[in-house]
Amino acid sequence: MKIVILLLIPFIIFASSEQLYVGETLSNSEHGSLHKSYNNRPTVKMKNKRKIHKLHKIDEEQAKQIAKEETKEEVESIKLTHHEKYLFYKVKTEQYNLIINALDGTIMEKTLK
DSSP: OHHHHHHHHHHHHHHHHSOOOOSOOOOHHHHHHTTSOOOOOHHHHHHHHHHHHHHOSSOHHHHHHHHHHHHSSOEEEEEEEEETTEEEEEEEESSEEEEEETTTOOEEEEEEO
8 A cells, every 4th residue: 555655646746836827839840840949049030939939829918908908007028939849938017927829819827027
């Protein structure tokens, strides 16, 4: 019995630490196109940034509007980024940090600062 419990503990810890994202994701080919090069020259970084901006379906103004409706506050900063197959905006207001899916506009995370 002790062995079974010891074997289950890592799975429980791993499952509880994983963030649960919701909403639409990038396809394998779209995600792969963002990682074709590990070159860190400024020109390559700009090309990668342009690729990300071509993939989003919700633009910055729509993301700002979603954040304003959710928090009733003005947006201080907004940044388009990705993690794994999720493309999202990181939005900061006076009291909140939000993560908004850039493909369908769902709010993936809302936290107090």
